[in-house]
Amino acid sequence: MNLFEIQAPSLLERLRHNVLPLDVEKKTIRSSIDIARSRVAALQGQAALVEIEALSEYVTQYLSLLAPIRRLPVDILRRIFLDPVVHEKKPRQTDPHSILLHYRPNTLGAVCYHWRCSLQCVSCETTTLWSNLAIFLNQPHRYTIDGLRVALQRSQKAPLHLAFRPVHSSSWSSLDTEMMQEVCKHSERWVHVEVTSNPELLRLLSPAENKLDSLQTLTIRTPSQSPFEPPAQPSKVFAHAPKLHTLRLIGNLLHSPSVAPTLPWLQFTRLCIDVEWNTSDYHYVLSHAQNVHELSALFWHTPYFAHLQATSHDLHKLHIHHVSQFDGSEVNVLNHLTAPALKELLVSSCKLDNLTMQSFLSRSSARLQSLALHDTPIRAADLVSLLRMVPTVERLVLANLLPNAVTNRVVQSLTASPSSAEEILLPMMTSFVIDGGYLFTPDALFSMLESRLASTNALSQLKALNIILPTLAVPAPRLESFANTAKEVVQSFRFLCSDETRRKIEVRSGSPSDYEKIGAYEFPN
Structure with a gap:
């Protein structure tokens, strides 16, 4: 059996530098791959492991040589690497971070020599690829201090989007401390930051205190059962950030209030809640964040609310989402909220109770302009009743409701x-x-x-x-x-x-x- 062999340059050299086969070679290569696969199938069950491995390696390498992505020139690859879709966040993913936050440029560059050259060309022209960083602490195999310094250097003066990902540990290495000191040197460029409520992590961030003049968005994560020892005093690293306007809470932050950092609550105009709430959590946040214009609340379970009331005088947009679709969970959060300035209401995957809605709208006296129902179990008669309560609505969205929700009557x-x-x-x-x-x-x-x-x-x-x-x-x-x-x-x-x-x-x-x-x-x- 004669297999196709590329000569000068060799196969490995072509793979390394992306030297494509000639058109006259491609047909012969495909036929040769079919022959190799047939030979592997014939050898199955026989004591010919060395030959099978060699043939399998042959097929892998020549298939890689014929891969369509190798036909992409450098300028097209660069456009792909810089495309906004690669950098955007996905709202419905559990971990909504940009693709390049997970697959850093150095990881993409490890695909092949050709990609590495393309990325090097890109990094000389733009800082976008290096300004989204995930800092892995207590995980030396995920990140090194040299890699962090290279990324920060190549990001130049671009705004930084940082996600700190520590593994829970009672002790931190000198490498972790050195990495945090390095990234804190650029705190004036932090724009979007994600942290956990780990007290030790917040302590390592303390050099950034009073230096967060560019910070706009803050995400705080905590596990469902916080394993951390409470600090002597809450961290004040985020207490002074004059441009900070968006807060996202993930987990059970306030179940351990002594762990939560001090926050400039009155600055927040946008609040996204993704937690398992109880009454005190809900009331605490809305009573402190009194200037919120947009509130997005995701519930994993039906929350229980006591008779505590919260009034948000500046709330314009309210988005309520229940993660478990059609489980009958009612939006009883509206029983404990008054929003006289509300303009937009979006309800997703929650059961609508007309009495609750009527009470909320009557109590708020809001002139609603936009109503959106998405994946919401509601009957036609109840939908008509609901629409009758909101005569000022200018924009109506009905998406993925049950078939009998919108009938001829509606x-x-x-x-x-x-x-x-x-x-x-x-x-x-x-x-x-x-x-x-x-x-x-x-x-x-x-x-x-x-x-x-x-x-x-x-x-x-x-x-x-x-x-x-x-x-x-x-x-x-x-x-x-x-x-x-x-x-x-x-x-x-x-x-x-x-x-x-x-x-x-x-x-x-x-x-x-x-x-x-x-x-x-x-x-x-």
């Missing part, structure tokens, strides 16, 4: 008709987003949309539509006729459904960013 209640004796729901609605599979008919939907588009009142005429109904069968001519009318009125338009043959059809106008803006109902990170 759609007809939103239809503007001069002859109708019943008052129209949401008379000020100008933006409508619906996503999922529901029980209403196409005629009912089009009648509602056309009645809204024909409104002569600019305050109630639809301006933005994002309709994603993959299971709704609509005759193509009907959709085309409606789309032509809608495009003359609305600023952004998207309609996705299927025709009579169940073939997906989609009509849109406007830029993709328009659809993303009006259709955004993902829980924020």
Whole structure:
């Protein structure tokens, strides 16, 4: 059996420098790989391990030589490494950090010589690749002091996004102390920081105290059962950070209040809570963070609240999410909150109780402008009742609800008709987003949309539509006729459904960013 052998330069040299095979070589290489695989299959069960290993190595190396990614030139690789998607955070991941926070440039550079050269070229032009750092303490195999210094040097003067990841330990090595001293030298560049409530970690961060003039976002994590010994005094490393406006709490921070660092509560305008709450935690945070404009609360279990009330006078956006979908968990957090300035309410994966909602809205006297329901179990009758409570809503989002949540009754209640004796729901609605599979008919939907588009009142005429109904069968001519009318009125338009043959059809106008803006109902990170 004769296998293909590359000559001058050798196979390993080609792999190292990304020297691609000629077109005339590729066909021969593929045939040779098939021969090697057949030989390996024939040798299975025989005492020929040395030959099998050699053939397997041969297949691996030549497949790598033919890999499509090797055809990417350096300039394309550099664009991929610098693409914003690579650096963005994923809101629904358990650990919402950018890809490059986990796979640092030196890790990507270990893939091959070609990638390493590409990354070196990139690092000379931008600091983005080196400004997102995960600092692994008490884990010398994950990071070295030399590697940290190189990253900080290559980041130049760029804002730093830092995540400190210590393993719980009663003692810290001199290497850990040296690493913390090194990163604290650049504290004036810290913009986004994630820490745990480990007292020893906070003590090692103390050189940064009163030097966090650029810090904007702080994430504090604690395990469900804090194993730390409480410090003599709470850490004050984050007490003075004039630009700090966003706080994310993950874990059971306040179950051990002596472990929590001192925070500038009145500065926070955005608060994201991802914890297993009890009454004292909830009341403590909202009573201290009195200037919060946006509150995002994720619940892993149905929290128990006593009769403690919290009033947030500046709260404009409230996002409530329950991690366990459709387990019947009610949003009883609203029983203990008053938000007179509330403009936007998003409820995800929580059971809505109309009495709770009515009490909350009546107590707050808020003029709600945006209502979004996502993965929320609610019946059609209750949805109609809820919409009747919020006549000032201008933007309505109904996403991934149960099929019987939006029926002809709901759609007809939103239809503007001069002859109708019943008052129209949401008379000020100008933006409508619906996503999922529901029980209403196409005629009912089009009648509602056309009645809204024909409104002569600019305050109630639809301006933005994002309709994603993959299971709704609509005759193509009907959709085309409606789309032509809608495009003359609305600023952004998207309609996705299927025709009579169940073939997906989609009509849109406007830029993709328009659809993303009006259709955004993902829980924020």
